[in-house]
Amino acid sequence: MSDYIDGFSGPFRAASPPAEAVALLAASCRTWGELADAARRCTACPDLVRSRSTVVVGDAPRGSRLVLVGEAPGAEEDLSGRPFVGRSGRLLDELLAEAGLDRGEVAVLNVVKCRPPGNRTPRAAEQANCSGWLDRQLGILEADLICTLGLPAMQRFLGRALSLAAARGRVHDVAAGRVLATYHPSAALRFGPRGAPRAALQEDLRTVAALLAQP
Numbered sequence: 001m002s003d004y005i006d007g008f009s010g011p012f013r014a015a016s017p018p019a020e021a022v023a024l025l026a027a028s029c030r031t032w033g034e035l036a037d038a039a040r041r042c043t044a045c046p047d048l049v050r051s052r053s054t055v056v057v058g059d060a061p062r063g064s065r066l067v068l069v070g071e072a073p074g075a076e077e078d079l080s081g082r083p084f085v086g087r088s089g090r091l092l093d094e095l096l097a098e099a100g101l102d103r104g105e106v107a108v109l110n111v112v113k114c115r116p117p118g119n120r121t122p123r124a125a126e127q128a129n130c131s132g133w134l135d136r137q138l139g140i141l142e143a144d145l146i147c148t149l150g151l152p153a154m155q156r157f158l159g160r161a162l163s164l165a166a167a168r169g170r171v172h173d174v175a176a177g178r179v180l181a182t183y184h185p186s187a188a189l190r191f192g193p194r195g196a197p198r199a200a201l202q203e204d205l206r207t208v209a210a211l212l213a214q215p
């Protein structure tokens with residue numbers, strides 16, 4: 001039995017630290033369903049295993065050309081098992097629709113799949129442990145564009161050299177694909193309807209829609 005994923009044996013047992021065990025197992029998943037089954041049994045992060053009620057694997061409508069990547073599930077996501085269904089999610093849906101994007105056609109994932117206690121920012125080790133799941137999800141989806149929401153998701157793809165203000169709103173070609181970074185909807189909620197993060201998020205989602213409309 002693997003120390004990190006319940007019910008799995010084989011090379012995953014020998015791999016250590018947990019990030020390597022997850023990456024090995026995730027890379028062996030051929031389909032979204034296989035990956036979702038395995039990820040739901042992940043026990044790589046002891047604090048998150050204690051605090052979660054479910055693993056929020058993500059939404060992946062067939063043929064999604066756009067992947068949104070947030071930080072980690074919050075309380076409502078943890079209860080429902082779906083990403084971005086709370087206050088942030090409702091604002092995100094509104095701004096997607098306003099940009100002409102249909103949430104039903106967009107894949108929605110998180111850097112970390114389990115709710116951190118008290119909604120704290122996921123620790124570096126937790127982000128590393130979950131990285132294999134996200135890499136494989138992106139490999140299975142083969143979308144045209146990844147749009148990151150908030151700083152941890154941006155740093156996951158673009159590193160720490162750029163600020164979000166400097167990186168946002170334009171395409172970065174990186175190993176994972178074409179990445180456009182923008183603010184997290186929770187920042188838009190925090191600064192209010194007339195705050196800069198909401199305007200930037202709105203503008204960036206319009207840019208995303210324009211990029212997807214290009215032949």
Ligand code: URA
Nearest residue numbers: 070071072073083084
């Ligand atoms: N915030 C996130 O980053 N992800 C969610 O799924 C919900 C809120």
